[in-house]
Amino acid sequence: MAAVAPHPRTAELVRARLEQGKLDVAGTLFRWLLVGTLALSVGVLAVLLIDVVTGGWGVLSSRLVDFLTSADRTSAEEAGVFQGLRGTFWIGVFTVVLAFPVGIGAAIYLEEYAPRSRFTRIIDINIRNLAGVPSVVYGILGLAIFVKTLASLPDWLGGGPLTGGRTVMSGGIIIAILVLPIVIITSAEAIRAVPDSIREAGFGVGATRWEVVRSHVLPYALPGILTGTVLALARALGEAAPLILVGAVQGRLGGGPGSLVDLGQLQERFTAMPIMITNWSGEFAEGFQDELAPAAIVVLLVFVFLANGTAILLRNRYAKRR
Amino acid sequence: MSDVGRQRVPLTLASLQGDRRRLRREAALRRLFLGAAALSIVISALIVLSLIREAWVFVSQVDLASLWTDGWFPRRGLYDLKTLFAGSLIVTLIAMAVASPLGLGAAVYLSEYARPRVRQALKPVIETLASIPSVVLGFFALTFISPEVVRRFAEEATLANLTAAGIGVGLLTIPLIASVAEDAMAAVPDALREASSGIGARKVTTTVKVVVPAAVSGLVAAFIIATSRAIGETMVVLIAAGASGGSLFSLDPLREGLTLTAAMATQASGTDAVVGAALTFQSLFFVGMLLFLVTFGLNLVADRFVRRVRQKY
Amino acid sequence: MPSHQHRGARLLALPLALTLLGAACGGGTGENADPDVAGGGSGGDGAGSGTVDVSGSSTVEPISSAVAQLFEEANPDAVVNVDGPGTGDGFQLFCDGETDISDASRPISPEEIATCEENGVEFVELKIAFDGIAVLTNPANDTIACLNFADQYALVGPESQGFETWAAAQPLAGELGSNTELPELPLQITAPGAESGTYDSYVEIVLEDLAEEREQEAEPRPDYSSQGDDSAIIQATEANEGAFGWVGFAFADRAGEGVKILEIDGGDGCVAPSAETIADGSYPVSRPLFIYVSAEAAESNPTVAAYVDFYLGEGIDQVGEVGYVALPEDLLAETASAWEERRTGAKEA
Numbered sequence: 005m006a007a008v009a010p011h012p013r014t015a016e017l018v019r020a021r022l023e024q025g026k027l028d029v030a031g032t033l034f035r036w037l038l039v040g041t042l043a044l045s046v047g048v049l050a051v052l053l054i055d056v057v058t059g060g061w062g063v064l065s066s067r068l069v070d071f072l073t074s075a076d077r078t079s080a081e082e083a084g085v086f087q088g089l090r091g092t093f094w095i096g097v098f099t100v101v102l103a104f105p106v107g108i109g110a111a112i113y114l115e116e117y118a119p120r121s122r123f124t125r126i127i128d129i130n131i132r133n134l135a136g137v138p139s140v141v142y143g144i145l146g147l148a149i150f151v152k153t154l155a156s157l158p159d160w161l162g163g164g165p166l167t168g169g170r171t172v173m174s175g176g177i178i179i180a181i182l183v184l185p186i187v188i189i190t191s192a193e194a195i196r197a198v199p200d201s202i203r204e205a206g207f208g209v210g211a212t213r214w215e216v217v218r219s220h221v222l223p224y225a226l227p228g229i230l231t232g233t234v235l236a237l238a239r240a241l242g243e244a245a246p247l248i249l250v251g252a253v254q255g256r257l258g259g260g261p262g263s264l265v266d267l268g269q270l271q272e273r274f275t276a277m278p279i280m281i282t283n284w285s286g287e288f289a290e291g292f293q294d295e296l297a298p299a300a301i302v303v304l305l306v307f308v309f310l311a312n313g314t315a316i317l318l319r320n321r322y323a324k325r326r
Numbered sequence: 327m328s329d330v331g332r333q334r335v336p337l338t339l340a341s342l343q344g345d346r347r348r349l350r351r352e353a354a355l356r357r358l359f360l361g362a363a364a365l366s367i368v369i370s371a372l373i374v375l376s377l378i379r380e381a382w383v384f385v386s387q388v389d390l391a392s393l394w395t396d397g398w399f400p401r402r403g404l405y406d407l408k409t410l411f412a413g414s415l416i417v418t419l420i421a422m423a424v425a426s427p428l429g430l431g432a433a434v435y436l437s438e439y440a441r442p443r444v445r446q447a448l449k450p451v452i453e454t455l456a457s458i459p460s461v462v463l464g465f466f467a468l469t470f471i472s473p474e475v476v477r478r479f480a481e482e483a484t485l486a487n488l489t490a491a492g493i494g495v496g497l498l499t500i501p502l503i504a505s506v507a508e509d510a511m512a513a514v515p516d517a518l519r520e521a522s523s524g525i526g527a528r529k530v531t532t533t534v535k536v537v538v539p540a541a542v543s544g545l546v547a548a549f550i551i552a553t554s555r556a557i558g559e560t561m562v563v564l565i566a567a568g569a570s571g572g573s574l575f576s577l578d579p580l581r582e583g584l585t586l587t588a589a590m591a592t593q594a595s596g597t598d599a600v601v602g603a604a605l606t607f608q609s610l611f612f613v614g615m616l617l618f619l620v621t622f623g624l625n626l627v628a629d630r631f632v633r634r635v636r637q638k639y
Numbered sequence: 640m641p642s643h644q645h646r647g648a649r650l651l652a653l654p655l656a657l658t659l660l661g662a663a664c665g666g667g668t669g670e671n672a673d674p675d676v677a678g679g680g681s682g683g684d685g686a687g688s689g690t691v692d693v694s695g696s697s698t699v700e701p702i703s704s705a706v707a708q709l710f711e712e713a714n715p716d717a718v719v720n721v722d723g724p725g726t727g728d729g730f731q732l733f734c735d736g737e738t739d740i741s742d743a744s745r746p747i748s749p750e751e752i753a754t755c756e757e758n759g760v761e762f763v764e765l766k767i768a769f770d771g772i773a774v775l776t777n778p779a780n781d782t783i784a785c786l787n788f789a790d791q792y793a794l795v796g797p798e799s800q801g802f803e804t805w806a807a808a809q810p811l812a813g814e815l816g817s818n819t820e821l822p823e824l825p826l827q828i829t830a831p832g833a834e835s836g837t838y839d840s841y842v843e844i845v846l847e848d849l850a851e852e853r854e855q856e857a858e859p860r861p862d863y864s865s866q867g868d869d870s871a872i873i874q875a876t877e878a879n880e881g882a883f884g885w886v887g888f889a890f891a892d893r894a895g896e897g898v899k900i901l902e903i904d905g906g907d908g909c910v911a912p913s914a915e916t917i918a919d920g921s922y923p924v925s926r927p928l929f930i931y932v933s934a935e936a937a938e939s940n941p942t943v944a945a946y947v948d949f950y951l952g953e954g955i956d957q958v959g960e961v962g963y964v965a966l967p968e969d970l971l972a973e974t975a976s977a978w979e980e981r982r983t984g985a986k987e988a
Contacts, residue, residue, distance in 0.1 A: 022526075028528055028530075030528075030530055031528050031529055031530040031531075034530040034533075034534070035439060035529075035530070037431065038431045038432075038434055038435035038439060039435060040431070041427060041428045041430075041431025041432055041435070042431060042432045042435050042436075042448065044428055045428050045429075045432055045452070045455065045500050045504075046448075046451055048497055049451070049454065049455050049458075051470070052458075052462070052463075052466050052470075055466065055469070055470050056462070056465075056466070059469075077708065078701070078704055078705060078708065105362075106362045106365060107362075109358065109359045109361075109362035109363075110359065110362040110363040110365065110366065112359050112362075113356075113359035113360050113362060113363040114363055116359075117356050117359060117360070118363070126367070127363050127364070127366060127367060129629070130366050130367055130370050131366050132625065132629060133370070133622055133625050133626070134366060134369060134370060136551070136554055136555075136558075136621055136622075136624075136625040136628075137373070137558070137618065137621060137622070138557070138558025138559070138560065138587060138617060138618075138621055139558070139560065140558070140560045140587050140590050140591060140614070140617070141373060141377075141558075141614050141617060141618050141621075142373075143590075143591075144373075144376065144377065144590065144610070144611060144614040145369075145372060145373050145376055148376035148377075148379070148380070148611075149372065149376065181369055184365075184366070184369070185366065188363075188366065212348060212349070212352045213352060213356070214351070214352050214355045214356075235457070238457050239457075241459070242457075242458075242459025242460065242461065242462075243459070244459075244460070244461050244560075244561050245560040245561055245564075245587070245591055248591050249590070249591065253720050253722055254722060254724075255694075255700060255704070255720070255721050255722035255723045255724075256700075256704045256707060256708075256719075256720065256721040256722070257720055258690070258691070258707055258711060258717070258718040258719035258720045258721070259690075259711070259718035259719075259720075272690065272718065273690075273692070273720045278459055278461040278561070281461045281462070281465060282461050282464070282561065282564070282565060285461070285464065285465045285468060285469070285565050286468075286565060286868055286871070287868075287870065293469065294469075297465055298465070301461075301462050301465060304459065304461075304462070305458070305459075305462065308457055308458070308459060309454065309457070311457075312453065312454060312457040316450050316453065396800075396861045396862070397861050397862075399832075399833060399861065401727060401832075401833040401834055402833050402858070404861075484864065484875065484878075485871070485874055485875060485878060486871075568864075568866070568871070572832055572833065572865055573865070574861055574862045574863075581864070582864055592867075
C-alpha cells in the first residue's frame, strides 16, 4: 500500500505556507532527479521500440503476409518467419497444456491442503529457487534428459536415434518446466488473497475441501491466476537459451513452410522466433541484421505485448470489482 | 432439527462418516495436488543430478593445470575458469551500475512522489519493459548501444563488447529492481512517514532518511535478486558480446568476452562423441553447475532478506 | 454460480481443442515422421519425402544450403536441415550418429576417424569444391601488399603472444628469414576459432611446418579475437586500421572494397587469390571442401541418397553460384565414382 497522500492541492498549499516561499533546492533537485531516472528508463524503451519498428518497417510494410508465411531462405528478400512462428506456437501449446494445470494444482495444494510442516517449507523454498535458476541451466536439463538419456528410449517420447531428441517436443516440455515455478508462485498468491470468509462459508454448509476450492476459491482467484499464467506464457514465448541447448536449428531448417498444426512436426528438428531473431541478428549478410531481424522482433513483440496487455487488462478489470 | 411432517430417519454411524465416494474423491484429489507440488522437487533433483553426473566426470578427469591458463578454449582443452568469471563479473557490474540508479529512482518516485493516476499509468510501462524478451535487448545492444553509445565514447571498442552487453542486461533488470524495491517501500507503514512529516521534515528528508532506511532489507533483496538475474542472463551476452568458441582472459570491457552463461550456449552442439580435447562436453555441465550454485546461493540470501522485511511489518 | 464453475473448464478446453484440431489437420501428413526408420528419423515411402540432417563447416554451409533449397523445390516433401557450427563440431555430431552428412573444410582427422570407427559410423568422403583462404587487412594499411609464411608465423604464431603491433613481430620474422617491412600499426587479429575448419586449414598450411621446425605447438597465439561467424571477421577487419585476419575467399571477395586481400608468397613469389589461382594451385593457401556421407544413412534413407545424387548432379553448379571454385572435370568424375561405388574410408588424412 503506497503512502496515501492527501489531495495534492491541499498538500501544496500547506507546504507553500510552511515554507513561506523559500526555495527547497535539495528537495526539488531530488525530485527532478527521480523523474529523470524514470524518464530515462521510459525513454530507452521508446528508443528501442522506435529502432526496431523503423528497422523492420521496410519488410513489414512491403511484404507482410509473405514474411509471415515463408520459410527461412538464403536471400533476404524471400526469407520469412513461418518456421519460427510454428515452433513458438507449439512451445506455447506445451506451456499451456503442461505448466498451467500442474502449476495451478501445485498452488492449490500449497495454499489449501498443505500442513505447516517442514516438508511444505522445503517445497516452498524449492519453488522459489527454481524460479531464480538461469534459463540456460534448464537448457542443460533438457539436453541431459531429452537429447542424451531419452535418445535411446522409444521414439514416441520425443527421442530418436538420429534426431536425438532435438525436437520441438523436447523444447516445449523444457520451457513448460521453466515457467512452472512462475505459474505456481503467482497462482499461490492469487489463492492466498482469497478471504477466509469465503472458504468458511463453504465449509459451513458441509462442503469438502475440494468442493470449497472448486466452487468458491478458484472462481474468486481466477483473475489473479489468469494474470499470472498469461505472464508466464509471455515469458515462455521469448525464451531462447534453453532451446539452443536442446538443439534448435540455427542454420537452415529444412522443410519449407508446411502447415502450422502438423502433429508430425513435433518429432522433427525445429526453430522458434527468438532463435530466428538471434541468428538473423548475427548474420551480417545483406538485409538480415538491419531489416529482417527487427521485422521478426516486431512480430514477436506483438505477441508478447498482446499477452502482457491482456494480463494487465484482466488485473485492472477484476481489481475494480473488489 | 425440524422433522415435523417428515419421516424420522434413524441416525447411524454411517451417515455421520460422510459419503464414501466424496471422501475417496477428496483423498484422491489431495494426492493429485500433492503430486503436482512434489513435482517441483523432482525437477530440482533432476537438475542437480544431470549437472553432477557430467560435472563429476569433468572434475575427476580434468588436468587441474588447465583450469588456470590463458583463456577458455574448451575445444583445445584449456578450461581457464577465471576468464568466464571475469566476463560474468564485468557484465554484472556494468548491468548493476546501470540498473540500480534507474530502477531505484523509478521505485522511489513511484512509491513516494507519484500521484495515484501517474502511478497507474507508469506501472504498465515498467511491466512492458519487463516483458521484453532478452533476444530483443541483445539485438538492441549490438545494433544500437554498441555503435551509438559505447563506440561513440570509446572508439577503440570492438564491434561486440562486454560493455554493450552489460548495458543491455542492465536495461533488462531495471523493472525487476523497480518492482521489488517499490514493494519494499510500500511495506513501510505510513505511520513512519507521518511521524517524520509531523516533526517538520521535508519530503526529500522523509524519503531519504526514513523510508529508504526502513526498507533497506527489501532493497538489498532487490539488488541481490537483480544480480542473480544479471549473472544468469544468456542471450544478451551471446548476441552482443561476440566471443564464440573461446576467449582469452581479459579485464577489458571494451572487447568481446565470454560469460559463464554464453560459454554454455556456445557448446550447443553438445555431443559427447568428443574428438581431440576429451572433456569439451563435460565442461558444459561443469560450468552449468557453477552457475547453478552461484545463483542458488544468491537466491537463498535474497530470500532471507525478503523474509526479514515481511517479519518487520 | 455455474458460470464460474465452467470458466475453469473452459480454460483447459481451449488448448485441448487446439491440440485435437491439430491432430485432425496434421493427421494426413503425419506419416512423414515415421520414426521407426533409423537414420534421419523418418524414411517415408520414397526418396523425396524423408529428412536429411547436415551439419559441419560454416564454409561449406552456404553450398549445402543452396543445394538443399533447390532439392526441396524439386521434392516438396523432403526436409533438409543444414547447420554450420564448425567442421570439428560437425564431425563430433557425425561420429555420434546424429547427422547424415558432415560438411567439412578440411579432411577428417585421424582422431575423428578413430571415433567414428568406435561408434560404427562408416562414411563416404566426397570432395566437392576448392576454396582459398584469403588473408586480410584493412585498406588503410598500405605498406603491406604481400606476406610470406614467415611473416604470418611471426604475426599470429605460437611464439607471438603479446605482440601488440605489426612491427613487434619484425624481429621474429627476420629470424625466420623474411625481409618484409612490417608497419607500426596496432595489430588486431580477428580470425576463426578452433571449431572452424578454416582455422584448421590455415594452421596446417601456414603455421605447421614452421612450428615443427621451431619445436612449437602448431597453434596460433591465444590472444586473438576468435569469431565463429565469417561475416563478423569481415566487419572487424573493415573497422580497424591495423586489422589482420583470415577468412574463406568467397566471403572476402564479396566484401569488396571494405577489406584488402593480401598476396601470399608460399615460396614461389607473391600470388593473389582468385578463382584461377586457387583452381590451378598457384595460390598457396587453398584447400578442398568435402562432404562426408554416412554410409548407413545413404543405404537406409533414400532421401539422403537422393540428396547426394542431386548435390553431385544439378546441385554442383551452386558451388560457383555461392562463390567457391568448382572442381575440374577429372576430380569431379572421381568424386562421382566414389559416390556411385559408395567407397568408404578416408583418402586424405
